[in-house]
Amino acid sequence: MARAVTTQHKVIATGAAWIVALLIFFPILYTIITSFKSEQEAIQGFALIPSGTFESYTEVQAQSGYFKFFFNSVLLSVGSTILALIVAVPAAWSMAFSPGKRTKDILMWMLSTKMMPAVAVLFPIYLIFRDTGLLDSRIGLMVMLMLINLPIVIWMLYTYFREIPGEILEAARMDGATLWGEIAYVLTPMAVPGIASTMLLNIILAWNEAFWTIRLTTTEAAPLTAFISSFSSPQGLFWAKLSAASTLAIAPILIMGWFSQKQLVRGLTFGAVK
């Protein structure tokens, strides 16, 4: 009896959850489907089976040079993440292992910089970029993205580092390890998973950043966010091409995202929910 009820319960839960999940996923699914249709097909009403043509993909590349934007997105997200890690790892490290009286205040202050609305500094940043020739440059944007995500990177690293037990350090010291020996052989191996998770989440955030990447670029440094925004004023039939471009823009990060669900929760809640 009890067993029958559980099975029935499970069947209902499975059905309901799959329906809701598919509804939520539907816009993405339909975009992928439409990307394999021809333009004529794409506007002929609702259809879930595409003819399977790749013409939209080749056209997106031929007409607008998708790969340049893709390359910029990779460069900007990975580059800004590495820059952020170079600055953040020592900071988070020292805050986690030799916290002072003001460590907590400094962490809170860092987080508060994240709350400054981007529009409030749009024009000053625009001026600074224009006058230093950084407008539409990859390095300028890379630094920009690094600064935007730096507080999150420091916080995330801090919550990971704090979990490394201090006793291990003491044991290493008793065994006569030097400071550098400690860092190289004891702490680094324990810190690598945390750093990797932080890196993953930050690449996702930088890849999807859609204010500065659109406003501070025109052609040379423009990543996929700017590329996709150029589709906002359509000319002629473009549904299949839009779908192909969208699929290409989200696919890499979507797959990365699936692998980083846990880290995402932790990183975006500043360690408050694990």
Added chain:
Amino acid sequence: MATQQTRSLARFMMAPSVVLLFVWMIVPLVITLWFSFQQYNPLNPIRDGFVGFSNYALFYSNPAFLQSILNTLVLVGSVLLITVIGGILLALLIDQPMWGQGIVRILVISPFFVMPPVAALVWKNMIMHPQYGVFADIARFFGAQPIDWFGQHPMMAIIIIVAWQWLPFATLILLTALQSLDGEQKEAAEMDGAGFVSRFIYLTLPHMSRAITVVILIQTIFLLSVYAEILVTTNGGPGYASTNLPFLVYQKALLEFKIGQASAGGVIAVILANIVAFFAMRAVGKNLDK
């Protein structure tokens, strides 16, 4: 023993981030503040100079200003309401025993990884387009007139898109919190005869309260500065019907070159964000102690 040395080493290791963030926060903010008291037009520099508070007065008397503040609050409020309630329900559903839970999770979380311009354009053209969108197909199937979402209900359309982007985030975090609930407590409550509803109200909801707070706070930070979704769908229109504060500041600064007014708007945005941040920081700070 090594304290003096490690302490100065710690300071040295922290310095680059502190200096960078300090400069990044202070310099542009000071420039914005300065411009908010200036008449400045890069295209017409004749009348430039100090003008006191008149930029604030101009920005404030602009009918678009109140509309944009209202739109900002409506957007933040509605999306929070939809995502928190929807997120709790979804988390409860996904937490049930079922087949393929991992895949369900992946499908539900996916929209969060879609960059804002893609999300907005896909909804605008594939789903909500009055002629070729899926909603129009459904409406025609039932013999109804398709809705012109962005012409007639621009705010609602944007709220739907933004809620779709953030519902996964709320669900994922609330689900994580839910799964950390002690199974024994649940069993004990069941043994004592607590039904589903009372178990939810007296056990599950209090357990999730911290996660709910975090979801609200983090989303508010991001929702206050929604930009790309408006840019690629309605462009703030029709009129100012879907212009929020960030979008109005952007229009003033980069389209109309009214730098003074835009800066005044920026300062107002900072004040608004600070009010929210005040509460946010207190809550996050409390969590840090635990």
